[in-house]
Amino acid sequence: MPNSAVYTFRKPSASDGQRVWRFLNEAGGLDVNTPYSYIMFCDYFAETCVVAEAADGAIAGFMSAFQTPSKANTFFIWQVAVSKQHRGQGLAKKMLHDLLARSTSKDPMFVEATVSPDNVASQSLFFGLARDRNTVCDVGGGYKPELFPDAHEEELHFRVGPFFIS
DSSP states (O other), X not given: OOOGGXXXXXXXXGGGHHHHHHHHXXXXXXXXXXXXXXXXXXXXXXXXXXXXXXXXXXXXXXXXXXXETTEXXXXXXXXXXXXXXXXXSSHHHHHHHHHHHTOOOOSOEEXXXXXXXXXXXXXXXXXXXXXXXXXXXXXXEEEOGGGSSSSOOOEEEEEEEEEOOO
């Protein structure tokens, strides 16, 4: 089992986009987008994304997120992935805490995401964040299946907060 002490957390760069896309294809469990989208995320949204690397330099995890101008105090977590060999180490939670530690907000913060009903790992991540930050995790309507052009189950909206960055 990998030791969590060997992980390095960092902001990605555009040059990571191709590696991230390959990693996500191998990790499985996500709707993988175009390589271009990951190049863009790693470039334009580097401040709100996390690459977790194992001691050998391989990507062990990736988290993409963004902040919208209308919700500057909210991180929307778009995707979270951990490689099969690094699961069960709390790596997703560590990436989330690394992302939050970058914030300099003095206002109460929130984390939002949409999660499918069968994605127990992501649900546990956000409920765990609420416990860690001594706050609530509200779950409500998100995106209904009829909004998707293909067979896709509902995405529930998760909102964790408010909490302060410390």
